[in-house]
Amino acid sequence: MSNTRFPSSSLTATLVAGALLYVPHAAAASECRGLAENTCGTEEACTWVRPYVRKDGREVRGHCKLARGKSKALTVTAVPSPGR
Numbered sequence: 001m002s003n004t005r006f007p008s009s010s011l012t013a014t015l016v017a018g019a020l021l022y023v024p025h026a027a028a029a030s031e032c033r034g035l036a037e038n039t040c041g042t043e044e045a046c047t048w049v050r051p052y053v054r055k056d057g058r059e060v061r062g063h064c065k066l067a068r069g070k071s072k073a074l075t076v077t078a079v080p081s082p083g084r
Contacts, residue, residue, distance in 0.1 A: 030066045040064035 032046035040048045047067040053059050 032064045032066050035064040037062060037064070045070040 032040060032043060035043065035046060037048050040046045043064075045067055046064050049060075049063050049065055051060060051062040
């Protein structure tokens with residue numbers, strides 16, 4: 001059997017807590033996502049993107065998205081420090 005070293009429990013808890021607090025922007029759900037064009041236009045924080053064709057030829061359907069400068073504030077729940 002090989003002698004494998006595992007990180008200390010406090011280091012592991014810190015890494016897990018950090019991973020739980022990390023919320024990538026792309027993963028954050030937008031309040032505008034999935035709204036129909038007529039509904040999107042009535043929301044102040046949202047803007048409608050018209051359909052277009054990208055340079056690589058791929059067609060992008062029209063969709064609602066969060067307007068520039070209207071970033072949604074993320075709510076982060078505090079995680080207690082391990083072992084305290």
